[in-house]
Amino acid sequence: MAHPLLAFPATVNEHAARVTAGLVVLLTLATILTTGPTRLLLLTLLTLGFALRVAGGPRYSPLARFSVHVLVPLLRRSPRLTAGAPKRFAQALGLAFSATALSLSLPGWHHAATVTLVMLAAAATLEAAFGFCLGCRIFGQLIRLGLIPEDVCADCADVTARYARAKAPTLEIPRAEVDIHVR
Numbered sequence: 001m002a003h004p005l006l007a008f009p010a011t012v013n014e015h016a017a018r019v020t021a022g023l024v025v026l027l028t029l030a031t032i033l034t035t036g037p038t039r040l041l042l043l044t045l046l047t048l049g050f051a052l053r054v055a056g057g058p059r060y061s062p063l064a065r066f067s068v069h070v071l072v073p074l075l076r077r078s079p080r081l082t083a084g085a086p087k088r089f090a091q092a093l094g095l096a097f098s099a100t101a102l103s104l105s106l107p108g109w110h111h112a113a114t115v116t117l118v119m120l121a122a123a124a125t126l127e128a129a130f131g132f133c134l135g136c137r138i139f140g141q142l143i144r145l146g147l148i149p150e151d152v153c154a155d156c157a158d159v160t161a162r163y164a165r166a167k168a169p170t171l172e173i174p175r176a177e178v179d180i181h182v183r
Helices: 014-032 036-059 062-075 083-107 110-130 135-143 148-156 159-166 175-181
Strands: 011-012 082-083
Touching: 011 014, 011 083, 014 036, 014 062, 014 082, 014 083, 014 110, 036 062, 036 083, 036 135, 062 110, 082 083, 082 159, 083 148, 110 135, 135 148
Parallel strands: none
Antiparallel strands: 011 082
């Protein structure tokens, strides 16, 4: 079991995830458009942000905290909770892509780093604009293939529980998330 300081929430607010993804898109585009030491600094911040979100969800990430505590309240929408495990997996993929781009930039392979960042921006844009979490989709497929045990995310594996909770007034599971995890 993970140390409590490194625990990822069992559920996350879909609105906060989407707003954070939008901020990731902006930071990634800013990184793509810069050069030199500024690019390396932005890449480092992008990578560190993903590492912090993987480690503890929104607790340690400045982008996520800004989303959760400032931007999402401005939306004035009821929380829409979704399973945390697939979101953590998606953050881990973001970490892999941003760390790869950083690693490619250090020896000067800027074109390869830019291609990697464009892929990251595309995935984050899907989440921010359309609520389609590519990492969540991959996570669901890995559960279906048996590469990730179902007990890692009981919510992802058990559709009936999700539908029952979707009827409850305090929990709304978007149809897209149901389709993402079960096919």
